[in-house]
Amino acid sequence: MSFAPDHKFNQMKQIRDELVNFKESPLYEYRRKNKYFPVVGEGSHAAKIMFIGEAPGKSEAETARPFCGRSGKLLDEMLASINLNRSNVYITNVVKDRPPENRDPAEEEIKLYSPFLDRQIEIIEPKVIATLGRFSMAYILEHFGLKDMIRSITQIHGKEFVADTKYGKVTIIPFYHPAVALYNSSNRETLMEDFQILKKYK
Numbered sequence: 001m002s003f004a005p006d007h008k009f010n011q012m013k014q015i016r017d018e019l020v021n022f023k024e025s026p027l028y029e030y031r032r033k034n035k036y037f038p039v040v041g042e043g044s045h046a047a048k049i050m051f052i053g054e055a056p057g058k059s060e061a062e063t064a065r066p067f068c069g070r071s072g073k074l075l076d077e078m079l080a081s082i083n084l085n086r087s088n089v090y091i092t093n094v095v096k097d098r099p100p101e102n103r104d105p106a107e108e109e110i111k112l113y114s115p116f117l118d119r120q121i122e123i124i125e126p127k128v129i130a131t132l133g134r135f136s137m138a139y140i141l142e143h144f145g146l147k148d149m150i151r152s153i154t155q156i157h158g159k160e161f162v163a164d165t166k167y168g169k170v171t172i173i174p175f176y177h178p179a180v181a182l183y184n185s186s187n188r189e190t191l192m193e194d195f196q197i198l199k200k201y202k
Helices: 005-020 028-033 058-063 070-081 107-124 134-143 185-201
Strands: 049-053 090-093 128-132 161-165 168-175
Touching (some): 049 107, 128 134
Parallel strands (some): 128 168
Antiparallel strands (some): 161 168
């Protein structure tokens, strides 16, 4: 069942409010001490394509915006390469608070924060979920009953997997995280090439 626009907004606001006061998280004190914000997500609540990264970095935690640092600039370039406006997609992460020193999200953190992501997916009802990085790839494939499809990201990046949801079918496409392409030109080329797959889903 689809939510009306006002209801979607209110549901997302509820998630934001819960995250602001999410004292159960081991990242809460780190956030408070550094005057960071939780990063809920950004974009259209009616998006066909939903991008899911792993966890916010420093720039993101300071601004409460996902993918606004160097990785975000590359993501913007990739969106531009297929003539897709950032405001027409929805961008978020599995973990909503910044882990210290930009370390990988811990299993416990993914377990704690993923119910918020699950609710966001139910609100937006995307036709395509584009995962950015291996942690979001593994979580989303397992969440949608495709655990047997999980391989290393080097093996399945750019491949399309179809899953059933309460609202219909969704296509899941794993991509490298933009951060890995910042320092490696071959990864950048691969990422840009894989991204062209999204043209048919716009």
